[in-house]
Amino acid sequence: MISDAFQKRRERQMLLLLLPALLPLLILVIYPALYSVYLSMTNEALTGVAAQRPRFVGAANYFRLFSDARFWNSLFVTFVFVVGSAIIGQFVLGFISAIALRGRKVGSQVFGAAILLPNAAPEVVAGFMWISMLAGGDHATLSKIMIALGLPWADWLQTFPLFMVTMVNTWRGIGTAMILLTAGLAAIPSEVYEAARMDGANARQTFMRITLPLMAPTIFLYMLISTVSTISVFGLVYALTRGGPGNATEVISVYIYNQSFTTFQLGYGAAGAVVALLISLLFGISYVRALRVQV
Amino acid sequence: MAEVRSSRTVLTSITAYGTLIVISIFCLLPFVWMALASVDSNAQLFLKWPDSWTLDNYSRVFNKEDGYRWFGNSLFTVLSATILVIIISGLGGYALSRSRAWWKQPFLYAILLIRVLPSTALLVPLYKILLGFNNAEGAVVRPLFGSASRQVMQIFGFIDGYLGLIIVLTAGQLPLALWIMKVFFDGVPKDFEEAAILDGATLVQRIRRVLIPLALPGLAAAGLFTFMSAWGDFLLPLILLSSAELSTLPLGLFRAFLRVNEIDYGLLAAIAVVYLIPAVIAFSFARRFLVQTFSGGVKG
Structure with missing residues (x-):
């Protein structure tokens, strides 16, 4: 009914409307991503001789990177951080909260808001608040609570740095996990539970045989998204520990930052960045495939 | 039988409340x-x-420290980026929803x-690119504005200038906003536009009279998520801004905390509260959109 010429003009108009989005993404995202691959093969630096005349050094940065114990340490730290906070901490506590909130409970609004509040806190605020909880030896709030309960205290950020950073990131993400899993739980038809009760299933059986399998797609999607977003966490860790003590909490993003902006080795930092980009892309592609996005 | 069941429900609900109280304390402390x-x-x-009890800490944030400036800088850069994202993603999201061209799927x-x-x-590469822009711009600005060029560069510069931070924040938030708007327009029936086309409305008229009014809820969601994420961003201002005049709230908080020899917890807490409040307000509005946008990869 609508003519071919009109259709063609329409598509041109659509492209025109997309152009303001396309340009910033090309210049400020795609081009830097490609440029980082090039940079990683030079000895580019912010200061010193290399800053004046950067040279092409081939794969030298990568050889150095792969023999750098600090780089492998940052990958390990990132792995513990992601698995501990996104996969285990946030998910388990979020799921427990979602199940506990199920049904019409008195005060569920209040509990929901309390659990979501950490999610609204900017990274630096979160880091700062948790310094009060954890830093300062026996002066830390957590230590005071432990002492009041007659339990041993520690210099938390010095003794268990990685565990503490992981816990703080868990704290930040329980709310989002809870919201998404609540939506997933609400999508399970109540008839299924009715039928299970008729058949005499107990609570554990119902959970293992009905809730968990029906929730599997939601859980999988949640885990992929929280994994990729946790890999790029920077401000929280940086504000809390700046990667220390030593390199105990130096996740990959803090490692890249330190290499690039405190030792000013841009080329070397870029090699680390390319590895981080590839890892994230790998997760991203599996996420897009899993989602089977209807675009 | 009935008694067994009711005592069990009481037990379950005590467990549920207990769990919720413990998790809430952990979250709120x-x-x-x-x-x-x-x-x-x-x-x-x-x-x-x-x-x-005293409000002295707050008065010091604004009177002794640069509180107004930090707040103003944060608000200005984040709101500018939010407005840009709303406009660009509104147009782009519409195109992505309605087009049937070959580039649609790869782009998504x-x-x-x-x-x-x-x-x-x-x-790192972004910094290099912006530095290149900045040097080129400086070469033009300096002969033109002479002694005023520092002020000009603080506004329009790409490094240590408002413009640079705004465009990088914008580009960073665009993908999610485009996705939100695309999904939103998919749910808007085409009848209205087709009616407008039959009435002979041009593209601009269609956008102004038909699409913007229809798209308002979607634009609100895209804007809220952009605002929250840009407001909470610490890395970009940390890298892109160095002048004290341009400092934003996260930088103010971070740098006040680094003055190790005179840590003033009351002052720091007051800055943190000032920084937190807009984030919480935006989040409370955005909460209802949280589930729908999750598939676009949003989180926190």
């Missing part, structure tokens, strides 16, 4: 410390009841993948 410390005349690192996959790239990984 740091906020309680911050709120109390910010009104305590003698705030300490640890949680305690205020010695005496691309914006989903862009969402997963860690910003620290893009920072």
Whole structure:
């Protein structure tokens, strides 16, 4: 009914409307991503001789990177951080909260808001608040609570740095996990539970045989998204520990930052960045495939 | 039988409430410390009841420190980026929803993948690119404005200037906003536009009269998520801004905290509260959109 010429003009108009989005993404995202691959093969630096005349050094940065114990340490730290906070901490506590909130409970609004509040806190605020909880030896709030309960205290950020950073990131993400899993739980038809009760299933059986399998797609999607977003966490860790003590909490993003902006080795930092980009892309592609996005 | 069941329900609900209370305390405790410390005349690192209640910490944020400037800078850069994102993603999201061209699918996959790239990984090349722009711009500005060129560059510069931070924040938030708007327009029936086309309306008229009014809820969601994420961003201002005049709230908070020899917890807590409040307001509005946008890869 609508003519071919009109259709063609329409598509041109659509492209025109997309152009303001396309340009910033090309210049400020795609081009830097490609440029980082090039940079990683030079000895580019912010200061010193290399800053004046950067040279092409081939794969030298990568050889150095792969023999750098600090780089492998940052990958390990990132792995513990992601698995501990996104996969285990946030998910388990979020799921427990979602199940506990199920049904019409008195005060569920209040509990929901309390659990979501950490999610609204900017990274630096979160880091700062948790310094009060954890830093300062026996002066830390957590230590005071432990002492009041007659339990041993520690210099938390010095003794268990990685565990503490992981816990703080868990704290930040329980709310989002809870919201998404609540939506997933609400999508399970109540008839299924009715039928299970008729058949005499107990609570554990119902959970293992009905809730968990029906929730599997939601859980999988949640885990992929929280994994990729946790890999790029920077401000929280940086504000809390700046990667220390030593390199105990130096996740990959803090490692890249330190290499690039405190030792000013841009080329070397870029090699680390390319590895981080590839890892994230790998997760991203599996996420897009899993989602089977209807675009 | 009935008694067994009712005692079991009581037990379940006690367990549920107990769990919720414990998790809520875990979530709220740091906020309680911050709120109390910010009104305590003698705030300490640890949680305690205020010695005496005072608003002095807040007045110092704005009078002795650069509180107004930090707040103004944060608000200006983040709101500018939010407005830009709303406009660009509104247009682009519409195109992505209505087009049937070959580039539609690759583009959509691309914006989903862009969402997963860690910003620290893009920072070095981004900094180099912006530095190049900045030097070129400086070469033009300096002869033109002479002694005023420093002020000009603070506004329009790409490094240590408002413009640079705004466009990078915009580009960073665009993918999610485009996705939100695309999904939103998919749910808007085409009848209205087709009616407008039959009435002979041009593209601009269609956008102004038909699409903007229809798209308002979607634009609100895209704007709220942009605002929250840009407001909470710490890395970009940390890298892109160095002048004290341009400092934003996260930088103000971070740098006040680094003055190791004179840590003033009351002041720090007051800055943190000032920084937190807009984020919480935006989040409370955005909460209802949280589930729908999750598939676009949003989180926190």
